[in-house]
Amino acid sequence: MAPRIVAIEERTRPIASAIRNAYIDFSQMTTSLVAVVTDVVRDGRRVVGYGFNSNGRYGQGGLIRERFAPRLLNADPAALLDASGENLDPDRCWAAMMANERPGGHGERSVAVGTLDMAIWDAVAKIAGKPLFRLLAERHGREPDPRVFVYAAGGYYYPGKDNTALRAEMRSYLDRGYTVVKMKIGGAPLAEDRARIEAVLAELDGKARLAVDANGRFDLETAIAYAKALNDYPLFWYEEPGDPLDFHLQATLAQFHPGPMATGENLFSHQDARNLLRYGAMRPDRDWLQFDCALSYGLCEYQRTLAVLTECGWSWRRCIPHGGHQMSLMIAAGLGLGGNESYPDLFQPYGGFPDGVRVEDGYVTLPDLPGIGFEGKSDLYAEMRALAE
Amino acid sequence: MAPRIVAIEERTRPIASAIRNAYIDFSQMTTSLVAVVTDVVRDGRRVVGYGFNSNGRYGQGGLIRERFAPRLLNADPAALLDASGENLDPDRCWAAMMANERPGGHGERSVAVGTLDMAIWDAVAKIAGKPLFRLLAERHGREPDPRVFVYAAGGYYYPGKDNTALRAEMRSYLDRGYTVVKMKIGGAPLAEDRARIEAVLAELDGKARLAVDANGRFDLETAIAYAKALNDYPLFWYEEPGDPLDFHLQATLAQFHPGPMATGENLFSHQDARNLLRYGAMRPDRDWLQFDCALSYGLCEYQRTLAVLTECGWSWRRCIPHGGHQMSLMIAAGLGLGGNESYPDLFQPYGGFPDGVRVEDGYVTLPDLPGIGFEGKSDLYAEMRALAE
Numbered sequence: 132m133a134p135r136i137v138a139i140e141e142r143t144r145p146i147a148s149a150i151r152n153a154y155i156d157f158s159q160m161t162t163s164l165v166a167v168v169t170d171v172v173r174d175g176r177r178v179v180g181y182g183f184n185s186n187g188r189y190g191q192g193g194l195i196r197e198r199f200a201p202r203l204l205n206a207d208p209a210a211l212l213d214a215s216g217e218n219l220d221p222d223r224c225w226a227a228m229m230a231n232e233r234p235g236g237h238g239e240r241s242v243a244v245g246t247l248d249m250a251i252w253d254a255v256a257k258i259a260g261k262p263l264f265r266l267l268a269e270r271h272g273r274e275p276d277p278r279v280f281v282y283a284a285g286g287y288y289y290p291g292k293d294n295t296a297l298r299a300e301m302r303s304y305l306d307r308g309y310t311v312v313k314m315k316i317g318g319a320p321l322a323e324d325r326a327r328i329e330a331v332l333a334e335l336d337g338k339a340r341l342a343v344d345a346n347g348r349f350d351l352e353t354a355i356a357y358a359k360a361l362n363d364y365p366l367f368w369y370e371e372p373g374d375p376l377d378f379h380l381q382a383t384l385a386q387f388h389p390g391p392m393a394t395g396e397n398l399f400s401h402q403d404a405r406n407l408l409r410y411g412a413m414r415p416d417r418d419w420l421q422f423d424c425a426l427s428y429g430l431c432e433y434q435r436t437l438a439v440l441t442e443c444g445w446s447w448r449r450c451i452p453h454g455g456h457q458m459s460l461m462i463a464a465g466l467g468l469g470g471n472e473s474y475p476d477l478f479q480p481y482g483g484f485p486d487g488v489r490v491e492d493g494y495v496t497l498p499d500l501p502g503i504g505f506e507g508k509s510d511l512y513a514e515m516r517a518l519a520e
Numbered sequence: 521m522a523p524r525i526v527a528i529e530e531r532t533r534p535i536a537s538a539i540r541n542a543y544i545d546f547s548q549m550t551t552s553l554v555a556v557v558t559d560v561v562r563d564g565r566r567v568v569g570y571g572f573n574s575n576g577r578y579g580q581g582g583l584i585r586e587r588f589a590p591r592l593l594n595a596d597p598a599a600l601l602d603a604s605g606e607n608l609d610p611d612r613c614w615a616a617m618m619a620n621e622r623p624g625g626h627g628e629r630s631v632a633v634g635t636l637d638m639a640i641w642d643a644v645a646k647i648a649g650k651p652l653f654r655l656l657a658e659r660h661g662r663e664p665d666p667r668v669f670v671y672a673a674g675g676y677y678y679p680g681k682d683n684t685a686l687r688a689e690m691r692s693y694l695d696r697g698y699t700v701v702k703m704k705i706g707g708a709p710l711a712e713d714r715a716r717i718e719a720v721l722a723e724l725d726g727k728a729r730l731a732v733d734a735n736g737r738f739d740l741e742t743a744i745a746y747a748k749a750l751n752d753y754p755l756f757w758y759e760e761p762g763d764p765l766d767f768h769l770q771a772t773l774a775q776f777h778p779g780p781m782a783t784g785e786n787l788f789s790h791q792d793a794r795n796l797l798r799y800g801a802m803r804p805d806r807d808w809l810q811f812d813c814a815l816s817y818g819l820c821e822y823q824r825t826l827a828v829l830t831e832c833g834w835s836w837r838r839c840i841p842h843g844g845h846q847m848s849l850m851i852a853a854g855l856g857l858g859g860n861e862s863y864p865d866l867f868q869p870y871g872g873f874p875d876g877v878r879v880e881d882g883y884v885t886l887p888d889l890p891g892i893g894f895e896g897k898s899d900l901y902a903e904m905r906a907l908a909e
């Protein structure tokens with residue numbers, strides 16, 4: 132029987148936290164949780180695809196309800212099917228959602244579409260009866276690798292936080308099996324950030340690497356000052372020094388910072404990603420790209436971004452997406468990305484891994500669950516089931 | 521008495537039309553109409569600022585209600601005032617709206633904020649008892665010029681339209697006083713577009729100039745093919761040949777098309793505008809910039825974009841904004857832009873001029889009405905008054 136999308140549900144949920152980075156505080160942060168309900172039954176249950184957007188850009192219930200869900204629901208169901216007629220075609224669903232959308236302006240709607248796209252891919256893999264990472268690897272003629280590098284992101288500026296607490300936080304990531312940890316910079320003067328970095332490096336004691344993240348806060352002079360100062364430390368990367376669209380700033384930093392840099396979490400289309408590669412002087416032998424499909428029109432668009440990487444001579448291994456969600460774990464395992472972000476203590480229940488998955492020596496090994504595998508994470512699945520089942 | 525914002529209203533309205541351009545059809549198009557209600561009384565009436573977004577990017581009721589209006593309403597009223605304490609400060613209002621918004625991702629929210637920003641500037645000028653163009657000129661130490669160049673945009677691909685109808689449409693713009701008219705290209709094969717262009721040029725018979733607009737549809741090869749073909753005609757400009765973020769495509773065209781080009785209506789921040797000037801090889805002696813404040817975080821951000829122009833060596837005269845709304849007329853008159861778009865037969869009642877204003881020899885002369893002057897356009901003001909008075 133040809134599958135049909137019979138309903139789309141959305142709820143905007145708080146993912147508030149007392150943290151702040153150099154740019155925003157997260158006390159009002161929300162996410163959209165969506166369910167794409169099909170008329171397909173697998174293992175005695177109706178197939179429902181689930182999705183949500185990752186932290187930082189707010190839920191998108193308005194756009195989903197006003198434009199993107201109605202276009203899917205009003206489309207000719209046959210136009211959403213793949214060539215076999217036995218599954219949905221994510222690219223055709225994507226095209227239906229983006230009908231009558233103008234080019235350019237890649238923000239907000241990129242989150243709305245990314246959230247729905249996640250749910251569609253989840254449904255497609257469930258209908259196929261496979262983990263999404265295996266389905267993706269098949270489609271690209273690749274060998275999947277369920278073992279994925281993950282790093283622990285944290286080190287925010289908590290209210291009243293001092294370096295003792297920061298060290299303890301980083302120690303706890305080590306204790307949980309991570310080999311790379313990340314902390315925020317740029318929310319304090321450079322001298323204070325230096326002391327924080329040195330405290331963390333002392334705590335890590337060579338047992339893990341440290342990445343630092345400025346969240347796009349610096350102007351050119353500050354970014355250069357940090358770039359030079361950070362040369363004193365053996366960092367895993369120096370992340371998002373300046374405005375995400377200031378490619379000239381990024382390019383200038385390569386002259387001051389021979390160590391690895393990372394950026395891209397605030398670029399939401401393959402066109403914006405292409406501009407970073409064209410104009411940002413990012414170095415394919417050491418730098419990292421952090422585009423997050425959940426904020427960027429989803430996996431359909433992410434595959435176009437990966438095609439841009441290939442065109443520009445970049446390995447997909449240089450991608451370690453922002454966001455800490457299972458969708459990017461699937462893509463990493465299926466398409467050979469370099470790994471994925473993880474927030475061990477934040478944004479629950481949306482972030483993290485299926486129950487029972489442990490970080491060992493900096494890697495997780497994904498279980499074989501149909502779809503994206505949300506059903507294997509009980510706290511998250513409880514939220515999802517309440518939405519649509 | 522220190523002014524306060526006491527309420528913000530939003531309604532999403534259809535601005536549907538049977539037209540299509542090369543990229544989208546407009547049958548489902550909407551706009552957000554907003555009212556920023558103050559507690560100030562002028563001439564016996566409560567001051568209400570009005571705004572709306574221009575065509576092409578849809579209404580933004582969800583974002584306005586969920587994020588941007590609440591931030592304004594929840595802000596400390598004193599934090600929204602200018603130094604005198606007797607008027608609102610648009611930049612402070614803007615900062616309040618954009619609190620806890622991350623950098624990058626300039627779409628949709630840029631429309632929501634642009635719409636509210638328009639209403640805030642309308643209120644500020646009404647509280648000051650001046651036309652906005654005079655208030656703006658004062659703030660920038662310039663001489664205002666209420667006489668503004670406008671051109672007639674149309675020439676869409678109507679269903680069943682042939683060149684007779686297209687010629688008649690263009691003739692009607694001539695008859696209404698326009699000296700530059702614009703038609704769409706790229707929605708038909710090049711040979712057919714050539715015939716359309718030649719038909720229109722014959723109709724214009726040297727009495728007006730013709731601009732053509734591809735609405736970002738072309739890939740590089742098609743854009744080049746059109747660039748070369750269009751060299752045969754004395755065009756006013758060749759607009760938005762490729763994807764608005766494909767600055768490399770735009771830069772390449774300069775090698776094939778010595779005539780004027782225009783773009784920018786789908787770039788929604790000063791960072792995106794700066795990238796066009798940095799990477800697009802646009803020529804400050806002949807090309808045109810079409811950034812539209814109503815889609816791009818409003819006049820507060822537009823002033824930052826103008827500062828980028830100055831930094832890059834561009835005259836503000838090279839700006840002829842997209843959108844056909846009175847807000848850009850105000851900016852053109854107050855800050856010396858090159859003119860404004862006009863859609864004589866479309867998007868009513870939102871586009872156009874105050875009642876009684878006529879296009880003469882390609883120019884309109886703005887009357888001295890407080891604020892943006894919406895109250896002088898009776899069909900538009902009827903919609904606005906129904907929202908908030």
